[in-house]
Amino acid sequence: MNFSVLPPEVNSGLMFAGAGSGPMLTAASAWDGLASELGSAAASFSSVTSNLAGGPWQGPASAAMTGVAGSYAGWLSTAAVQAEQAARQARAAASAFEAALTAAVHPAAVSANRSQLMALVAANLLGQNAPAIAATEAVYDEMWAQDVLAMLGYHGEASAVASALTPFAVLPGPAASTGGAVLVAGFPFLDLSNVTIGGFNVASGNLGVGNLGSFNLGSANTGNTNFGHANIGNLNLGSGNIGSYNLGGGNTGNFNPGSGNKGDLNLGSGNTGRYNLGGGNVGSHNLGSGNTGDTNFGSGNIGNLNLGGGNTGNSNFGFGNTGNTNFGDGNNGDTNIGSGNFGSGNLGFGNKGSNNIGFGNNGSNNIGFGLTGDNQMGFGLLNSGIGNIGFGNSGNDNIGFFNSGNGNIGVGNSGNGVGALSVEFGSSADRSSGFGNSGELSTGIGNAGQLSTGWFNSATTSTGWFNSGTTNTGWFNSGTTNTGIGNSGGDGVTGSMGMFNSGHTNTGNFNAGNINTGDFNSGNVNTGYFNSGNINTGFVNSGDLNTGLFNAVDQPVANSGWLHTGTNNSGYTNVGTYNSGFDNNARDEHAAFVTGNSGLANVGNYNAGIINVGDYLSGFRNSVPTITGTGANSGFVNVGTSISGFFNFGNLASGFANFDDAVSGYLNGDDHVSGWIH
Structure with missing residues (x-):
């Protein structure tokens, strides 16, 4: 049960x-x-x-x-x-x-x-x-x-x-000589008390190879009674877990029904914390996805006790609020009931000030509509701001309704807009495009993180859905600089390229260790599958520095694999230290630290993926303008620093085919914009 x-x-x-x-x-x-x-x-x-x-x-x-x-x-x-x-x-x-x-x-x-x-x-x-x-x-x-x-x-x-x-025991008889054996019906002399099916297991009762433990159904497990591969712990149903009683893969923790979690009792994937029901959360007791904080009911929030999405603050009911205890959308302040208010204590919509009751007031302590000033009661113009088209706007140059910010096209925005081709609804952040964003320069829905493109991202410069880690490309990633789905590794270094990796700098899936190329590795710096040891090239090795299959001993060699220049490498023709995969070149300016890459043809340090040039990159063909730079990019074919997404050129960018700095969205050629085709 x-x-x-x-x-x-x-x-x-x-x-x-x-x-x-x-x-x-x-x-x-x-x-x-x-x-x-x-x-x-x-x-x-x-x-x-x-x-x-x-x-x-x-x-x-x-x-x-x-x-x-x-x-x-x-x-x-x-x-x-x-x-x-x-x-x-x-x-x-x-x-x-x-x-x-x-x-x-x-x-x-x-x-x-x-x-x-x-x-x-x-x-x-x-x-x-x-x-x-x-x-x-x-x-x-x-x-x-x-x-x-x-x-x-x-x-x-x-x-x-x-x-x-x-x-x-049975009564004495002809079969008494079988002693304490476990007998099989029809085969009274077949003893199954210590059977292991498979090779190179260090214990008994395993159905698989390369296990360090007993009664595992799978391979390369370190622990007992695991049903899967490359687990470190006990009673896991899945692969690549570090911990016990997990139902899923790539978890670091216990009792997780899901994958890629770092913590305990998460029902979902890619969470860092405890008791989350959803994916990609950093925090605990969240019901939803992509939250950074605790006890949120919704997605993409930064803070605690929010009911809704894309809020930055605490105890908000709604979307895209910046502040605390707001009931509504797109408020910038505290204790507002309504939407698009810039201030605190407002009851209504589009007020720019505090303690107003009504719509579109530009001032404080007003009761009415379109009033300019303080402590007034009555009805003013349709808009109290300048250059507006619509109704209830207290900001300037808006097209729409109840905007207290400036230059918006939409409804209920308290932040400033981007301009033509961008539409904003219920956003409290500046220069965001979409609905319910409280993070600046975001494009999409419910993003509380800055410079994000997608839905309900609570971290900065992410592209995708429900990411609570920084600079991720994909879905439900709670670690940093990951390219893929449900990865919880990468804190302080580089994430992984793949799915449900709980370690860092992996290229593959369900890896609980670090700097692996392949799948289901619970050790470190392996190239292959189901390795529970370290620096192996091959399959199901439980020892270290082995080349081949099913080795349970440690080899007295500098590398595993072939044609390396350096030490502690696995795979083929790597240069440097602690590389896995093929044709990687780890530079030595960080020689005091554990450097290395996973994947194929990467140049630099802590890269995961294929043909990346620089440091701290995950994905495919990402690079930094200078060979010695630190990139922290994820995704595909990005050039610059702190980038996620696809085909971006610049710095601090997310999305698709942007060519400048501080950008989110698609096909933008100007800086500090969000949305489309600026």
């Missing part, structure tokens, strides 16, 4: 609804009684047999009887010991249940939480209860996680109790 998908109403209800530990304790008492009876019977039978054989009954019949009786007495003694073991395990099972019951949330607490939520929702006519609703849901998420941990712990202890039980 997958306890992680069951709500606390179910897990807690089942734990508190049964008969408890009483029946198991009763069974333990019964097993104790049986053990005592069997022990007494064995002693009595041995005594009677000994007296008969030592007395008047002599001859061949007596000898035969003594042999059979001795075997039977031995069986009785063994059965008594096994009955005592069953009693101990029954008591252990009862203790495990009691521990899980103590750890689980009481159903009454769950019911009270749900009742509180319903009351808050029913009274939330103006959205004033949004922070309390979010906090109540966060407590509910913690209850969910607490129950999951309790049930998983109970399942683990109960499984250990069951596995420790020894089946009762």
Whole structure:
């Protein structure tokens, strides 16, 4: 049973609804009684047999009887010991249940939480209860996680109790010579107690090769009972995990039903944190994707307790707000109810000032429409700003409605617009294009990060959807400088090119180690697949510096692979140190550090991908204008620094085919713009 998908109403209800530990304790008492009876019977039978054989009954019949009786007495003694073991395990099972019951949330607490939520929702006519609703849901998420941990712990202890039980020995007979073997029906002399299918495993019970542990179904695992490849930990269902009890691949942490997470109990992919339901979050308790912060219900937020998307701040209900406790969209300030307000405490739309009630007021403490000044009541012009076309604009040179910023084409913007060919709705940031952006110079929907192109990115210079790490190209990446999907590595160095890598500087998929070229490697600087050792070229090597297949020993050589110049390289014709892949050249100006590349034909340090020139690059054919530069680019064919996306030339850019600095969007040739074709 997958306890992680069951709500606390179910897990807690089942734990508190049964008969408890009483029946198991009763069974333990019964097993104790049986053990005592069997022990007494064995002693009595041995005594009677000994007296008969030592007395008047002599001859061949007596000898035969003594042999059979001795075997039977031995069986009785063994059965008594096994009955005592069953009693101990029954008591252990009862203790495990009691521990899980103590750890689980009481159903009454769950019911009270749900009742509180319903009351808050029913009274939330103006959205004033949004922070309390979010906090109540966060407590509910913690209850969910607490129950999951309790049930998983109970399942683990109960499984250990069951596995420790020894089946009762059969009565003595012709098969007695099989001893403690595990017998297969129809093949009474086939022993499967220590079978390993595959080669070069360092332990038993593995179905695969190159495992350092037991009972793994897969290859190159370091740990026990993994169903997959290249895991470091126990009981993972998936590949490339560092941790235990993960359902997915490329996780660093425990109990993650998803991939590419760094943390515990995330339901989704590419999260860095705990208890997230969604993807690409940096933080904890988020319900959504691409958030940087905690307890957000939505996507692309920077802050805490936001209900909506693209907000920068805390406790906002809506999209594209910069500030705190706003109810609406595109507000720049605090405690506004409405949209497009620039200031705080406004009730209405498009006000430029504070504490206004109404629309399009340019000032503070006004009640009305289109008023210019402070402390007024009444109706002014359709627009209180200058050069506007539309209604309720308090800024200047806007086309649309309720804009308190300048130069916008759209509705409810408190930031300044870009100009022609860009449309803004509910944005609080300057020079953003799209809907609900609070990050400056962003293009798309719900971006709280600056200079991002796409949807719900909370980090800067990212291209794609739901990225919370910086300078990513792709989806659900919480690490930095990744090109791909669900990568959580890259902090402080370079991300990966591929999918669900939890290590850094990898070219491939599901790598839990670092600087690997290939898939499912849990070691470092490997070229190939399923390697749990380091600096190997090949498949399923658990030792270090091996070239080939299924090697479990360490080789006394400088490199693995062929035709390298340098040390600690894997692959083919690499130059420098700590390279994996083919034809990479690591420069030596960082010789005091671990340098290196993964992939094909990269020149520089910490590059992942193909034909990158520079430092800290991931993707394909990215470069820095000078050979000694530090790029931090992701994507494809970008030239410059801090770039994500495709075919960009400049610095601080995201998107497609932009040719200047500080740009997001598509086909822009001017600097400090977003959108299209500027």
